[in-house]
Amino acid sequence: MTAQPPVSVVIATCDRPGKLERAVRAVLDQDYAGSVQCLVVYDGVEVRPLAVDVPPGRELVHLANARTKGLPGGRNTGCDAASGELLAFCDDDDCWQPDKLRRQVEALLADPAGVAVTCGVRLAGPGIDRDRPGPTRPVTLDDLLADRIMEVHPSTLLVPRSTVAAAGPVDEDIPGGYAEDYEWLLRIAALGPIAVVPAPLVVVEWHGGSFFFGRWATIVDALRYLLERHPEFARSKHGTARIRGQIAFALAASGRRREALRELRTVARLNPAEKRIAATMPVLAGLVSGERVLALAQSRGRGV
Structure with missing residues (x-):
C-alpha cells in the first residue's frame, strides 16, 4: 500500500436532498492528503448532479444503479466504477468527521495484518446525542459471530481493494437487502482482523426507524438466509x-x-440469558406490538 493511497467512497442513495449534499461535502472535505473519489449511486430515482464544490484532489461522480435494485446493487455499482486503492461506504444520511480518512489510513498502515479498519460513531437524532466509541482491540470473526457490534457500521469501514476482491461483492440475493452489510462484514472478518480507531469519526443519524421497520417477513427470510x-x-x-x-x-x-x-x-436451549426472549414474550402475549418494542429500543440507541 502506498503512503497516501487514493480512496473511493460509495454513497448509494434514493436521493435525500440536503442530507445527501451534507454527506458528500463531508467526504470531499476530508483533511486527508491523498486523492478522494466520491461516487454517488442513484437507486430507483433519476440521477441528480449535485451543486457542491469539488476541491483539488477530489472527484465527484454521479451514476445510476446498474445492478439489482436496492442498496446491495447500488453499493456494488459504485464498487465496479471505483478507482481507488481503498474503498469506503457512507450512508446518505450519515456524516464523516474531517479526520476520518487520515486517521484510518494511518491505522491501516500501522497494522499490516488488518484487512480493514473501522471506528467509533456518534448517534445523533431526536432525543439522542451519544458517542459510541469503537472496540479497543481489532475485531475478529468470532467477535462478530457473537455480537453484531453496531459500531462496525457500513459508514465506518475503510477496506483495501485486495480485501474487497477476496471477500467478494455485497450479496444482492439476501432477501430484501436486509443485513447485507453484516453478511459482507462476516466475509471480510473471515480474512483477518479488522483494525479499529476507537474515536467516533462518523455521525450516524439515528431517527428511530429504518426502511425495514415492520417488514417482519423480510427480516425472517434474510436472517435465515444469513444462518444458512x-x-x-x-x-x-x-x-x-x-x-x-x-x-x-x-x-x-x-x-x-x-x-x-x-x-x-x-434460543432458550442455546442461551437461556438471551435478551430477545424477554423482548419477544410480551409481543407473543399480545401485550405490546413488535413495532412498539422496537421503537423503544431504538429511542435508546439500540435494536432488537
Missing part, C-alpha cells in the same frame, strides 16, 4: 441464539405465534 450462508455460526451458541432470537421476535411481531414459540425454545 454462514455455517460458522454453529461455533457460537450465543451468536446463533442472538440471530434466532431476532427471528423469533419478527415472527411474533407478524403474528406467526407457533413458529415464534418453536424458535424461542431453540
